[in-house]
Amino acid sequence: MLTALRSGDQSGIPPESAALVQQIQQLQQNPSKFPETPAELQALYPEVWQQTTRIGLVYGGATKIKGYVFESAKLPEIRGASALLDRINLIDLPAFFGDPEDTYAGWADLDETSRSALKRFVKDPEPKHGIHAWLEQHYPGLASALIPELIIYSTGGNILAFCPAAWVNDLADAIERRYTQETLTANACAVGSTFRLLELRYGLLRDPIEETPWLDWLTRNNSNPLVQAYYGKNASQKEFESRKNFNELVGHLAAQFNHRRNGNPDPNRPSRAHPAFFETHPYIRRDSTDRRSAIAKAELPGEPWLSEATARKALVGRQAKRMETGKQGWFRKFPEWDPGFVESWVSRFARFLDSSEGRFYQDLYYKIHEEKAHPHDTIGEAQSLREIANASSGCQGFVAYIYADGNNMGGYIQKQIKTPEAYQRFSQDVSEATEKAVYHALAQHLQAHQIHSLQQDSETGKERNGRWIHPFEILTVGGDDVFVIVPAHKALDIATTFCEQFEQILLSKSKDYAAQSPGTIKQRYQPYGSDSQSAKLCQLSSSAGVLIASEDTPIYYAQKLTDQLCKSAKTYSKKLKPAHSDSSVATLDFLTLKSVTMIASSIKEFRQQALEISKGNHTLQLYAAPYTVQEVHGLLKTVQALKVSGFPRSQLYQMRSFLEKGKRTATLNYLYFRTRLGSKGKPLVEAFEQTWCKAKTNDGYLPPWMHLGSEGSSSVYETIWQDLVDLYGFVQVEGADQKVGALAAVEGEA
Template sequence: MKELNEFADEIYNKNLNDLKDREYVLADTRIKNVSLYDHQVLTAGIAVATVKELLIRGKSPEEICREKISEKDLISVIRIASLLHDRGKDHEEKYKNHQKRSAEHSKKLLEENGIEQPYFNLILSAVERHHLDFNPKTLHEKIVCLADSLASAGDRPELAKAKTREELLRVSRSNRELYNEVFEGKKGLAVFLGDVDRVHSYVFETSKLPEIRGGSELLNYLNNDCLKELFENELAKECLVYNGGGSFLAITPAKMADPIIKKIEKVYLGRSRIVTITCAKKEIDYLQFARGMPPYANEDIRNLKGEGIGNWLIESHFGKDQGKWFKKINGEECEICRKKGFGEIVAPLSIELRRKKDMKENIPFYEALPIGRRCNSCGKRVAVDKKVYEKTGEELWLCNICKIKREKDEDKDAGGKFYFRKYFRDFLNTKNVEVQDYYSKFPENLDELTEEYGSYYAFIYADGNNIGALLEEIKTPAQYRHFAEKLKIATENSVFEAIFETFGKEKIKKLEKLPFEIINIGGDDVTIITAKPFAFNLSKLLLEIFEKKTEKIAREFENENLPNLTMSLGMTICKAKYPVYYAEKISESLLKEAKKKAKEGKQLKSAVNYIYLKTDIASDSAKELLEMYFERKKAKVSLVMRPYILEDFDFIFKKAQEIRQEKLLSASQRKAFQQALAKGRWEAFNFIFYQIARMPEYKRGKLIDIIKELSNKFSCDDENYLWKLETDSDIMYSTPIYDLLELVEVGGESFE
């Protein structure tokens, strides 16, 4: 007979695979944003966590299923039954009597794979009786039934519509009793959240591209491979609701949460020698799965009142306008509260996670002695080993940490085929683009990446806007899994599409070295390094494509205040020798300002902020740099208007394209215009228009039209339409002209 755990893996990887690609096959036709695939996977995770909790409490397999089988086989039986329990819902038109079809499908599959007794009947009976209406008898049948209920508890309209606490307790009674029966009146499951500490400090502590790649790749290996392997060994991969970008969410037995957290911490620190991870957990019962934090009933929520900080806390959670706390279900008279559900459990967990991060007293630290050879990569720790690298001829003394990163970068088993390089190649295959010697095309260092493009690189850091608020509206762990996975895929594809459109099919095939490196894509978080000429076009395309790729995800929330998902971006353009550590810090600071800009209107917008550093300055504050370069305090003017919402950036970007393509301004003229702007409003106005008046008629007319279009777009002054009056700032006037001229200068190959 085939090993049961192997059979379970086969079902997960093959039998359910067709469902993964058919999102329209739903777990419940009344719920439009939970696929059957996600529901079945989460049911399996919850069921495995449940049976493991009972085994830890002292229950024997015989007590649970009335058969003398091993604990390992019992867990596999529960897992298989859960993965198959709703397989009869294989089409939207076949939801009625799905239990019978699920049993028929399971029976056929078990027979084909030679599953023997008693496992055959144990699996089949759990599939047949996975609803309370089907009268589950044994504890193992009740475990699958409970897991099915918990996986979709937050989606149950009858729970969400309950107006009073009495009504809520009445409609949830049977499932609450089942939970209490299985766990004997105690909480049996825990949700826990984990997040890697100081990711960017670890990855970008050096300017050596191999160490940056190696550090990022090591984290990807820990987040993707090691974490999944740990859950497979301890429980099941389905217990991991989501993982990506250094964060994860999991459902575990209550008694296993702390031991698993310790093992995770040990894995991260053991493999990296310095990376730590913080976790926060919460044990939850049935109503918390379904409705989040108390109060649960709509009437009690409406009656919430507070004074002072109490009122502020209520409004910060539910919103100031109580009329928007609830939404109608499918146009019906009844309403549900937007915030109530599984997401309301995850939100305070995130807060607890941040608190624990801030309270950490002990972190790994390698002392650098006053006398000792410093690491040639990070410059922080004492070097322990000398290495000569054949590819570049470099001779480096490295500390333990940088040595591990470099070894990961040069991992012969990986062959340079890092996660995002592999994924991008898969993407190219979908475009029928075959690239010879693909992996050798990536640059070894920043000099190789930039040497043909003026020796400047751009550090791009992008992040989704207000995604956390969306997560708080999620009703079930299955929906959380669905949203997180779809957002991750949409973000990855947005990056790949943007790169493909920026460089083009032929350039990707012909270039000896590709002038970009994807450092990380985690959830909605993106970091890319690229050569200067491609930076603006790549950034603009990334935001545009992200909005398109996430349209369907946004619609699933049915939130009129959020018609689409958006992303903000911070970018630092600097010399190849400029420390990546500072470039990352400045980009992060620029991103924060871009996010503020994104929130200025009634609806969130994608936004862009950037700085072009022509001189090396050791600073990590974008605000300080922008003030130093572009603000003239005495004249009360700012030479720039950035950050821009995407619509405005696209407009000014296209005008810059027009100037460059039609060669309306030479480099010396652009520089003279920029210098004039720095001297003051009217001096700039007189100088610029005097110079334009001396140009040939064709150029003169084009430039005046462009300036007037910018003036109208940004509501500039009627008399001096180079400048806009700022009413809510210490700066009295700002201008889009300097930004326009800088875009022309930096645009480079993206304008060709």
């Protein structure tokens, strides 16, 4: 039947399904206009109108992910928690629907050894190890009712799939059970419902269908606040049509998902199908998270006491770094459990470098390594933050955390995604764009690093000097989310390249992502002789938060700050969005903990209380973050100009202190120091004064200030000087970085 459907041969369709196939084909034909009344809808699809057979739709995934991943303070356990959730979402759940050859998106890129390992994990006849056997043990018959074509998407930590109506509750329970049984402590939720065939095209319908509120009802109730909240103010047929489609079904499931996640009862299922339970006896030894009882001492560096849940994270984390394979000896003290198929992010990155897209970066990335035939076989993963910090040129001991998230995803889905096929295509495009943008950014700005001058690890007692590593850590890349750790001196370069590549890859996939009414974005950075506005061409973008901190900064604290920075950047992106435009703006916010040792409150409150000063009839902001991507490029060029000009480093900090004394005092002192530089100060004039500090009403300059606007009778001024000082030690001069010229040559040949 599948072959007949694909070829269009009607004779190959069984008689029992012929009538239903004809109804579906009729439903897929686009009518000349949207039906204005339920009666017109019935006239368009008389047979489908009478169809009572329902189709199941299931939506589910992990919840409170950050609480599970970052509950431990140790990087190996954080890495393992993230990898375990990725495995469940990308391998386990899709495997419910068929063999890995048809359900795992990365199957074609795997080598034969990895394919065999993945097949064993999915098809092992023992329920303790094989996914198919596990599903058959707990939900007999469910696997035979599912096929790969039912999956709409399974990326970004969630799965959305069709399902035979009779198996909806079982599939939702299986999703929740799999997360709980594998992680023991991670929260998960899944919901499902059944819908009519006609609803897949025209959204939620009442029973009987003729009672469904339609355009005439919308006209009568347009002033109702609830109607305006759902359809928008003064909604017309266009807004109604954009709502009445498959997207409305997904929204219905999302509401059910939130309802169930909050612990509310479900008439057909218990509030928690498989809740995790752990005792909290006060007089026992705790594991490293200080939350659960430890059950054994692990034969790992430091000999930690671990609970079963934490031990699983540690095992998967070590496998993700290719430090171990299979169930190792130290894990024998813990209950039997199969970690399954865990693929290293470095392996995926190495495959990218071997592909046609990554070939342009390959020689550059491996140029300092002698083994050119198979370099990824001799270069390993960074085992700790100390090793990543060792690759930070000029600022050893510092690393950067980058957290990026997509902009306008919800708005785009609501307006543009109307069919299951569109959902599937959109999910695949965004997931691929996110992953490849990360690889492009890492390959363009980093290269394999040889560890040097690193003190022996007190826990492991191992000497790692002389080893070659990939100097980065990918904690998660899923959907439109990215969380990576990189050397501090390339943090902003990597973040901006990721944001740019994300949009470019999406635009190369389909013209549908291009903005129909681009609008212009006003840039504070105005290169000499250019306009301060730039057109925005993509409807989707990504915003990033970057935290530069010491290698010994607690990861949970760094994660919270990076998350705040990303939210700040996303808020700024919404603020910059042009009116009446369908485009979005890539933005970036950053913070260096070299100058700020600790922030007790939020970053927003810290900036308002410590970096905003009222002086007479104007307000001074001693910061300018967040920035657009174009402005970040300008900021980096300005730091380089500051170094080239030979501006006295001692005066950088003195100049920063003058900012608090008022606008005129700071301007006078800046001009004094810059004038003393003589001809050496020309790069600073061109890269700072003429590009950032132009006056709004005349041809003069206001260094180091920029006029932000007016609030009532008060004028607001901001400055990038604070950010220049913070970045001074983390930015290299282009002439000193040989990779810049080499990359330009490679890109020119490409």
